[in-house]
Amino acid sequence: MKTQDFTISFLVPQSAGEVFNAVNNVRGWWSEQVEGKTGALGEVFNYHYQDVHRSRMKIIEFIPNEKVVWLVEANYFNFTRDHAEWTNTKISFEIASKGDQTELVFTHIGLVPTEECYDICTDAWTNYIRGSLKNLITTGKGKPNPYQASIDSAEKMKRDSQSSQDYSISFLVDRAPASVYQAITEVDQWWSTHVKGTSKDVGDEFSVGFGNDHFSTRTVSAAVPFKRIEWRITDCHLPFLKDQEEWIGTENIFDIHPENGKTRLTFTHIGLQPAMECYDVCTKGWNQFIEGSLLPYILEGTGKPLE
Template structure:
Protein backbone atom coordinates (compact mmCIF):
# COMPACT_ATOMS: atom_id res chain seq x y z
CA UNK A 1 0.00 0.00 0.00
CA UNK A 2 1.27 3.49 -0.84
CA UNK A 3 1.87 5.75 2.12
CA UNK A 4 -1.19 7.92 2.64
CA UNK A 5 -0.70 10.30 5.53
CA UNK A 6 -3.84 11.72 7.10
CA UNK A 7 -4.65 15.20 5.78
CA UNK A 8 -7.40 17.75 6.34
CA UNK A 9 -7.94 21.10 4.66
CA UNK A 10 -10.02 24.06 5.74
CA UNK A 11 -10.59 27.42 4.05
CA UNK A 12 -11.47 30.48 6.13
CA UNK A 13 -12.11 34.15 5.57
CA UNK A 14 -9.37 35.20 7.97
CA UNK A 15 -5.82 36.46 7.58
CA UNK A 16 -2.96 33.92 7.76
CA UNK A 17 -1.84 35.54 11.03
CA UNK A 18 -5.17 34.66 12.68
CA UNK A 19 -4.94 31.05 11.48
CA UNK A 20 -1.31 30.77 12.61
CA UNK A 21 -2.06 32.05 16.12
CA UNK A 22 -5.09 29.77 16.44
CA UNK A 23 -3.11 26.67 15.45
CA UNK A 24 -0.47 27.39 18.11
CA UNK A 25 -3.18 27.61 20.77
CA UNK A 26 -3.71 23.84 21.16
CA UNK A 27 -5.56 24.33 24.46
CA UNK A 28 -8.30 26.25 22.66
CA UNK A 29 -9.02 23.65 19.97
CA UNK A 30 -7.48 20.25 20.91
CA UNK A 31 -7.39 19.80 24.67
CA UNK A 32 -7.35 21.73 27.91
CA UNK A 33 -5.18 18.84 29.21
CA UNK A 34 -1.93 20.22 27.80
CA UNK A 35 1.07 21.05 29.94
CA UNK A 36 3.94 23.10 28.57
CA UNK A 37 4.44 25.63 25.81
CA UNK A 38 2.86 24.88 22.42
CA UNK A 39 4.08 28.09 20.78
CA UNK A 40 7.88 28.22 21.16
CA UNK A 41 10.39 26.52 18.91
CA UNK A 42 12.14 23.52 20.48
CA UNK A 43 9.72 23.43 23.42
CA UNK A 44 8.02 20.16 24.36
CA UNK A 45 4.46 19.91 25.63
CA UNK A 46 2.58 17.02 27.17
CA UNK A 47 -0.91 16.05 25.98
CA UNK A 48 -3.26 13.43 27.33
CA UNK A 49 -6.83 12.32 26.93
CA UNK A 50 -7.76 10.51 30.15
CA UNK A 51 -5.61 7.36 30.24
CA UNK A 52 -6.40 6.55 26.63
CA UNK A 53 -3.81 8.73 24.89
CA UNK A 54 -0.67 10.34 26.28
CA UNK A 55 2.08 12.00 24.27
CA UNK A 56 4.96 14.46 24.23
CA UNK A 57 5.15 16.82 21.27
CA UNK A 58 7.92 19.25 20.27
CA UNK A 59 7.66 22.29 17.98
CA UNK A 60 10.51 21.76 15.50
CA UNK A 61 9.73 24.27 12.74
CA UNK A 62 8.06 27.66 12.89
CA UNK A 63 7.73 29.90 9.83
CA UNK A 64 5.55 32.84 10.92
CA UNK A 65 2.12 32.83 9.29
CA UNK A 66 3.10 29.96 6.92
CA UNK A 67 4.07 26.74 8.64
CA UNK A 68 4.27 24.92 11.97
CA UNK A 69 5.76 21.44 12.33
CA UNK A 70 5.49 19.43 15.54
CA UNK A 71 7.35 16.16 16.19
CA UNK A 72 5.67 13.50 18.33
CA UNK A 73 8.58 12.62 20.60
CA UNK A 74 6.78 9.91 22.55
CA UNK A 75 3.28 8.42 22.48
CA UNK A 76 1.23 5.89 24.41
CA UNK A 77 -2.20 4.55 23.46
CA UNK A 78 -4.15 2.27 25.78
CA UNK A 79 -6.28 0.83 22.95
CA UNK A 80 -3.74 -0.46 20.40
CA UNK A 81 -1.33 -3.40 20.35
CA UNK A 82 1.51 -1.07 19.34
CA UNK A 83 1.22 1.51 22.10
CA UNK A 84 3.69 3.83 20.32
CA UNK A 85 2.00 4.22 16.93
CA UNK A 86 2.35 8.01 16.81
CA UNK A 87 5.96 8.12 18.05
CA UNK A 88 8.20 9.89 15.50
CA UNK A 89 5.29 11.14 13.41
CA UNK A 90 4.82 14.84 12.59
CA UNK A 91 1.90 17.24 12.84
CA UNK A 92 2.33 19.68 9.94
CA UNK A 93 0.26 22.83 9.54
CA UNK A 94 0.76 24.74 6.26
CA UNK A 95 -0.94 28.08 5.76
CA UNK A 96 -1.45 29.88 2.44
CA UNK A 97 -3.84 32.44 1.03
CA UNK A 98 -5.67 32.86 -2.24
CA UNK A 99 -8.46 35.15 -3.34
CA UNK A 100 -8.94 36.75 0.06
CA UNK A 101 -9.24 33.39 1.85
CA UNK A 102 -6.74 31.45 3.89
CA UNK A 103 -6.12 27.75 3.46
CA UNK A 104 -4.91 25.53 6.29
CA UNK A 105 -3.54 22.17 5.19
CA UNK A 106 -2.98 19.82 8.11
CA UNK A 107 -0.97 16.63 7.58
CA UNK A 108 -0.28 14.04 10.23
CA UNK A 109 2.82 12.64 8.56
CA UNK A 110 3.17 8.99 9.51
CA UNK A 111 -0.48 8.43 10.45
CA UNK A 112 -1.41 5.96 7.72
CA UNK A 113 -4.31 3.55 7.11
CA UNK A 114 -2.14 0.58 8.17
CA UNK A 115 -2.11 1.88 11.75
CA UNK A 116 -4.51 0.23 14.17
CA UNK A 117 -5.53 3.65 15.50
CA UNK A 118 -6.14 5.11 12.02
CA UNK A 119 -9.94 5.03 11.96
CA UNK A 120 -10.27 6.48 15.45
CA UNK A 121 -7.53 9.04 14.83
CA UNK A 122 -9.03 9.94 11.43
CA UNK A 123 -12.39 10.71 13.04
CA UNK A 124 -10.76 12.58 15.92
CA UNK A 125 -8.56 14.74 13.67
CA UNK A 126 -11.55 15.52 11.44
CA UNK A 127 -13.38 16.81 14.50
CA UNK A 128 -10.43 18.76 15.89
CA UNK A 129 -9.35 20.35 12.59
CA UNK A 130 -12.58 20.72 10.61
CA UNK A 131 -14.81 21.62 13.55
CA UNK A 132 -12.94 22.77 16.67
CA UNK A 133 -10.00 24.59 15.04
CA UNK A 134 -12.26 25.90 12.27
CA UNK A 135 -14.64 27.33 14.89
CA UNK A 136 -11.76 28.83 16.87
CA UNK A 137 -10.58 30.62 13.72
CA UNK A 138 -14.00 31.70 12.46
CA UNK A 139 -16.03 32.43 15.61
CA UNK A 140 -13.33 32.66 18.27
CA UNK A 141 -14.23 29.53 20.24
CA UNK A 142 -13.16 25.92 19.67
CA UNK A 143 -14.34 22.73 21.39
CA UNK A 144 -11.23 21.25 23.00
CA UNK A 145 -11.38 18.20 25.25
CA UNK A 146 -12.16 19.49 28.76
CA UNK A 147 -9.96 18.70 31.73
CA UNK A 148 -10.49 15.06 32.67
CA UNK A 149 -10.46 15.41 36.44
CA UNK A 150 -10.83 12.01 38.07
CA UNK A 151 -10.42 10.13 34.77
CA UNK A 152 -6.66 10.67 34.68
CA UNK A 153 -4.13 8.33 36.26
CA UNK A 154 -0.87 10.16 37.00
CA UNK A 155 0.80 6.85 37.86
CA UNK A 156 0.59 5.78 34.22
CA UNK A 157 2.48 8.91 33.21
CA UNK A 158 5.24 7.98 35.66
CA UNK A 159 5.27 4.35 34.52
CA UNK A 160 5.58 5.30 30.86
CA UNK A 161 8.06 8.08 31.72
CA UNK A 162 6.18 10.60 29.65
CA UNK A 163 6.90 13.57 31.90
Protein backbone atom coordinates in the same frame (compact mmCIF):
# COMPACT_ATOMS: atom_id res chain seq x y z
CA MET B 1 4.14 11.10 -5.75
CA LYS B 2 0.89 10.42 -3.92
CA THR B 3 1.20 9.96 -0.18
CA GLN B 4 -0.98 7.90 2.14
CA ASP B 5 -0.38 10.25 5.06
CA PHE B 6 -3.63 11.53 6.51
CA THR B 7 -4.35 15.10 5.39
CA ILE B 8 -7.31 17.48 5.48
CA SER B 9 -7.76 21.17 4.76
CA PHE B 10 -10.21 24.04 4.98
CA LEU B 11 -10.61 27.67 3.91
CA VAL B 12 -11.53 30.55 6.21
CA PRO B 13 -11.94 34.32 5.65
CA GLN B 14 -9.53 35.14 8.50
CA SER B 15 -5.92 36.22 7.86
CA ALA B 16 -2.92 33.91 7.84
CA GLY B 17 -1.79 35.51 11.09
CA GLU B 18 -5.11 34.72 12.80
CA VAL B 19 -4.97 31.12 11.58
CA PHE B 20 -1.35 30.76 12.73
CA ASN B 21 -2.17 32.10 16.20
CA ALA B 22 -5.13 29.74 16.54
CA VAL B 23 -3.02 26.71 15.59
CA ASN B 24 -0.57 27.56 18.35
CA ASN B 25 -3.37 27.97 20.90
CA VAL B 26 -3.42 24.21 21.34
CA ARG B 27 -5.41 24.36 24.59
CA GLY B 28 -8.07 26.32 22.76
CA TRP B 29 -8.88 23.63 20.19
CA TRP B 30 -7.30 20.26 21.12
CA SER B 31 -7.30 19.85 24.89
CA GLU B 32 -7.33 21.94 28.04
CA GLN B 33 -5.13 19.16 29.47
CA VAL B 34 -2.07 20.28 27.41
CA GLU B 35 0.94 21.06 29.64
CA GLY B 36 3.88 23.16 28.48
CA LYS B 37 4.43 25.99 26.02
CA THR B 38 3.11 25.67 22.47
CA GLY B 39 4.18 28.87 20.70
CA ALA B 40 7.87 28.78 19.69
CA LEU B 41 10.47 26.64 17.95
CA GLY B 42 11.94 23.96 20.21
CA GLU B 43 9.18 24.07 22.80
CA VAL B 44 7.89 20.76 24.15
CA PHE B 45 4.39 20.09 25.44
CA ASN B 46 2.47 17.11 26.73
CA TYR B 47 -1.04 16.01 25.78
CA HIS B 48 -2.98 13.85 28.23
CA TYR B 49 -6.45 12.43 27.73
CA GLN B 50 -7.58 10.33 30.68
CA ASP B 51 -6.04 6.83 30.56
CA VAL B 52 -6.64 6.66 26.80
CA HIS B 53 -3.92 8.76 25.14
CA ARG B 54 -0.71 10.53 26.15
CA SER B 55 1.76 12.27 23.83
CA ARG B 56 4.86 14.43 24.04
CA MET B 57 5.25 16.89 21.15
CA LYS B 58 8.25 19.00 20.16
CA ILE B 59 7.89 21.98 17.80
CA ILE B 60 10.54 21.37 15.10
CA GLU B 61 9.40 23.91 12.48
CA PHE B 62 7.91 27.31 13.24
CA ILE B 63 7.55 29.80 10.37
CA PRO B 64 5.23 32.65 11.44
CA ASN B 65 1.98 32.77 9.45
CA GLU B 66 3.15 29.90 7.20
CA LYS B 67 3.96 26.61 8.89
CA VAL B 68 4.17 24.69 12.17
CA VAL B 69 5.41 21.11 12.53
CA TRP B 70 5.36 18.95 15.67
CA LEU B 71 7.47 15.83 16.19
CA VAL B 72 5.77 13.16 18.30
CA GLU B 73 8.65 12.29 20.63
CA ALA B 74 6.64 9.80 22.68
CA ASN B 75 3.13 8.40 22.57
CA TYR B 76 0.89 6.00 24.46
CA PHE B 77 -2.48 4.56 23.40
CA ASN B 78 -4.39 2.15 25.62
CA PHE B 79 -6.46 0.85 22.68
CA THR B 80 -3.81 -0.38 20.20
CA ARG B 81 -1.52 -3.40 20.36
CA ASP B 82 1.45 -1.12 19.72
CA HIS B 83 0.87 1.41 22.48
CA ALA B 84 3.56 3.73 21.04
CA GLU B 85 2.10 3.79 17.53
CA TRP B 86 2.41 7.56 16.85
CA THR B 87 6.00 7.86 18.08
CA ASN B 88 8.37 9.62 15.59
CA THR B 89 5.52 10.70 13.32
CA LYS B 90 5.10 14.41 12.50
CA ILE B 91 2.08 16.70 12.62
CA SER B 92 2.14 19.56 10.11
CA PHE B 93 0.06 22.72 9.75
CA GLU B 94 0.63 24.66 6.50
CA ILE B 95 -0.99 28.07 6.01
CA ALA B 96 -1.32 29.93 2.70
CA SER B 97 -3.41 32.70 1.17
CA LYS B 98 -5.95 31.60 -1.44
CA GLY B 99 -7.46 34.68 -3.02
CA ASP B 100 -9.23 36.57 -0.26
CA GLN B 101 -9.22 33.53 2.04
CA THR B 102 -6.67 31.52 4.00
CA GLU B 103 -6.15 27.80 3.58
CA LEU B 104 -4.98 25.52 6.37
CA VAL B 105 -3.61 22.13 5.34
CA PHE B 106 -3.20 19.65 8.19
CA THR B 107 -1.10 16.52 7.63
CA HIS B 108 -0.20 13.79 10.08
CA ILE B 109 2.95 12.44 8.46
CA GLY B 110 3.21 8.74 9.26
CA LEU B 111 -0.45 8.21 10.04
CA VAL B 112 -1.23 5.84 7.19
CA PRO B 113 -3.99 3.24 6.54
CA THR B 114 -1.81 0.33 7.71
CA GLU B 115 -1.68 1.75 11.26
CA GLU B 116 -4.08 0.11 13.71
CA CYS B 117 -5.37 3.46 14.96
CA TYR B 118 -5.88 4.92 11.46
CA ASP B 119 -9.70 4.93 11.34
CA ILE B 120 -10.14 6.12 14.92
CA CYS B 121 -7.33 8.69 14.75
CA THR B 122 -8.33 10.19 11.41
CA ASP B 123 -11.89 10.53 12.63
CA ALA B 124 -10.65 12.26 15.78
CA TRP B 125 -8.33 14.60 13.84
CA THR B 126 -11.19 15.52 11.51
CA ASN B 127 -13.30 16.54 14.49
CA TYR B 128 -10.50 18.53 16.09
CA ILE B 129 -9.28 20.24 12.89
CA ARG B 130 -12.42 20.87 10.85
CA GLY B 131 -14.60 21.18 13.92
CA SER B 132 -12.76 22.62 16.90
CA LEU B 133 -9.79 24.45 15.31
CA LYS B 134 -11.91 25.92 12.52
CA ASN B 135 -14.45 27.12 15.11
CA LEU B 136 -11.66 28.71 17.13
CA ILE B 137 -10.48 30.59 14.04
CA THR B 138 -13.90 31.72 12.82
CA THR B 139 -15.77 32.30 16.11
CA GLY B 140 -13.04 32.60 18.73
CA LYS B 141 -14.25 29.49 20.55
CA GLY B 142 -13.06 25.95 19.92
CA LYS B 143 -14.28 22.66 21.35
CA PRO B 144 -11.23 21.19 23.12
CA ASN B 145 -11.37 18.25 25.49
CA PRO B 146 -12.20 19.72 28.90
CA TYR B 147 -9.73 19.53 31.76
CA GLN B 148 -9.82 15.97 33.11
CA ALA B 149 -10.80 16.93 36.64
CA SER B 150 -14.17 18.16 35.43
CA ILE B 151 -14.82 14.91 33.55
CA ASP B 152 -13.85 12.76 36.53
CA SER B 153 -16.06 14.82 38.84
CA ALA B 154 -19.07 14.50 36.54
CA GLU B 155 -18.60 10.73 36.22
CA LYS B 156 -18.31 10.29 39.98
CA MET B 157 -21.50 12.28 40.56
CA LYS B 158 -23.27 10.12 37.98
CA ARG B 159 -22.11 6.89 39.65
CA ASP B 160 -23.05 8.15 43.10
CA SER B 161 -26.58 9.01 41.94
CA GLN B 162 -27.15 5.66 40.28
CA SER B 163 -29.58 3.34 42.10
CA SER B 164 -29.01 -0.39 42.42
CA GLN B 165 -32.56 -0.80 41.10
CA ASP B 166 -31.70 0.77 37.74
CA TYR B 167 -31.69 -1.79 34.94
CA SER B 168 -28.14 -2.83 34.05
CA ILE B 169 -26.53 -5.47 31.86
CA SER B 170 -22.84 -6.27 31.30
CA PHE B 171 -20.64 -8.47 29.14
CA LEU B 172 -16.93 -9.12 28.59
CA VAL B 173 -15.73 -9.15 25.00
CA ASP B 174 -12.42 -9.95 23.31
CA ARG B 175 -12.17 -6.63 21.50
CA ALA B 176 -10.37 -3.33 22.15
CA PRO B 177 -12.20 -0.52 24.01
CA ALA B 178 -12.04 1.58 20.83
CA SER B 179 -13.93 -1.07 18.83
CA VAL B 180 -16.63 -1.34 21.49
CA TYR B 181 -17.00 2.44 21.69
CA GLN B 182 -17.26 2.81 17.91
CA ALA B 183 -19.90 0.09 17.66
CA ILE B 184 -22.11 1.76 20.27
CA THR B 185 -22.18 5.02 18.30
CA GLU B 186 -23.41 3.19 15.16
CA VAL B 187 -26.95 2.92 16.50
CA ASP B 188 -28.57 1.95 13.20
CA GLN B 189 -26.39 -1.16 13.02
CA TRP B 190 -27.57 -2.76 16.26
CA TRP B 191 -30.71 -1.04 17.59
CA SER B 192 -32.98 0.22 14.82
CA THR B 193 -32.50 1.13 11.19
CA HIS B 194 -35.03 3.94 11.72
CA VAL B 195 -32.63 6.54 13.12
CA LYS B 196 -32.72 10.27 12.45
CA GLY B 197 -29.87 12.54 13.51
CA THR B 198 -26.36 11.78 14.75
CA SER B 199 -25.24 9.97 17.89
CA LYS B 200 -21.51 10.53 18.12
CA ASP B 201 -20.49 13.80 19.80
CA VAL B 202 -21.65 15.68 22.87
CA GLY B 203 -24.70 17.75 21.93
CA ASP B 204 -25.76 15.45 19.08
CA GLU B 205 -29.46 14.59 19.03
CA PHE B 206 -31.06 11.55 17.46
CA SER B 207 -34.43 9.80 17.36
CA VAL B 208 -35.00 6.06 17.16
CA GLY B 209 -38.26 4.72 15.74
CA PHE B 210 -39.90 1.32 16.16
CA GLY B 211 -43.08 1.63 14.10
CA ASN B 212 -46.64 2.31 15.30
CA ASP B 213 -45.62 5.80 16.46
CA HIS B 214 -43.16 4.32 18.98
CA PHE B 215 -40.10 6.56 19.16
CA SER B 216 -37.63 8.10 21.58
CA THR B 217 -35.33 11.10 21.20
CA ARG B 218 -31.95 11.38 22.89
CA THR B 219 -29.19 13.93 23.37
CA VAL B 220 -25.58 12.80 23.75
CA SER B 221 -24.74 14.33 27.14
CA ALA B 222 -21.26 12.79 27.50
CA ALA B 223 -18.83 11.09 25.13
CA VAL B 224 -15.46 10.13 26.60
CA PRO B 225 -13.71 8.23 23.78
CA PHE B 226 -13.20 4.52 24.44
CA LYS B 227 -14.50 4.92 28.01
CA ARG B 228 -18.05 6.21 28.43
CA ILE B 229 -21.14 7.37 26.51
CA GLU B 230 -24.24 8.97 28.03
CA TRP B 231 -27.58 9.66 26.38
CA ARG B 232 -30.35 11.68 28.02
CA ILE B 233 -33.88 10.94 26.82
CA THR B 234 -35.59 14.22 26.00
CA ASP B 235 -38.76 12.96 24.31
CA CYS B 236 -40.57 9.70 23.71
CA HIS B 237 -43.87 8.16 22.73
CA LEU B 238 -44.45 4.64 24.06
CA PRO B 239 -47.94 3.75 22.76
CA PHE B 240 -48.15 0.51 24.77
CA LEU B 241 -48.09 2.37 28.13
CA LYS B 242 -50.57 4.48 30.06
CA ASP B 243 -47.83 7.06 30.60
CA GLN B 244 -46.53 7.24 27.05
CA GLU B 245 -43.71 9.62 28.08
CA GLU B 246 -42.38 7.43 30.90
CA TRP B 247 -38.78 7.41 29.65
CA ILE B 248 -38.38 11.20 29.49
CA GLY B 249 -35.60 12.36 31.82
CA THR B 250 -34.05 8.90 32.17
CA GLU B 251 -30.56 8.18 30.85
CA ASN B 252 -28.68 5.45 28.99
CA ILE B 253 -25.09 4.94 30.14
CA PHE B 254 -22.42 2.81 28.43
CA ASP B 255 -19.32 2.23 30.60
CA ILE B 256 -16.30 0.68 28.86
CA HIS B 257 -13.36 -0.72 30.86
CA PRO B 258 -10.33 -2.88 30.01
CA GLU B 259 -10.37 -6.10 32.03
CA ASN B 260 -7.72 -8.84 31.87
CA GLY B 261 -6.84 -8.12 28.25
CA LYS B 262 -10.48 -7.88 27.20
CA THR B 263 -13.12 -5.16 27.42
CA ARG B 264 -16.14 -5.02 29.72
CA LEU B 265 -19.19 -3.09 28.55
CA THR B 266 -21.80 -2.22 31.17
CA PHE B 267 -25.05 -0.71 29.97
CA THR B 268 -27.32 1.00 32.51
CA HIS B 269 -30.70 2.64 31.95
CA ILE B 270 -30.79 5.08 34.85
CA GLY B 271 -34.39 5.55 35.92
CA LEU B 272 -35.66 2.28 34.46
CA GLN B 273 -36.69 0.60 37.72
CA PRO B 274 -39.17 -2.15 38.73
CA ALA B 275 -41.80 0.41 39.77
CA MET B 276 -42.10 1.67 36.21
CA GLU B 277 -44.95 0.40 34.04
CA CYS B 278 -42.65 -0.54 31.16
CA TYR B 279 -40.00 -2.29 33.29
CA ASP B 280 -40.68 -5.90 32.24
CA VAL B 281 -41.20 -5.13 28.55
CA CYS B 282 -38.34 -2.64 28.34
CA THR B 283 -35.77 -4.81 30.14
CA LYS B 284 -36.58 -7.68 27.77
CA GLY B 285 -36.12 -5.25 24.88
CA TRP B 286 -32.76 -4.06 26.18
CA ASN B 287 -31.60 -7.67 26.72
CA GLN B 288 -32.45 -8.39 23.11
CA PHE B 289 -30.68 -5.34 21.68
CA ILE B 290 -27.61 -5.29 23.95
CA GLU B 291 -26.79 -9.01 24.15
CA GLY B 292 -28.60 -10.15 21.04
CA SER B 293 -27.57 -7.39 18.63
CA LEU B 294 -24.84 -5.05 19.95
CA LEU B 295 -22.67 -7.94 21.16
CA PRO B 296 -22.63 -9.80 17.79
CA TYR B 297 -22.12 -6.46 16.02
CA ILE B 298 -18.97 -5.87 18.09
CA LEU B 299 -17.71 -9.43 17.56
CA GLU B 300 -18.77 -10.15 13.98
CA GLY B 301 -19.70 -6.81 12.42
CA THR B 302 -23.33 -7.87 11.97
CA GLY B 303 -26.01 -6.78 14.40
CA LYS B 304 -29.74 -7.46 14.46
CA PRO B 305 -31.38 -4.03 14.49
CA LEU B 306 -35.12 -3.61 14.12
CA GLU B 307 -35.88 -2.94 10.46
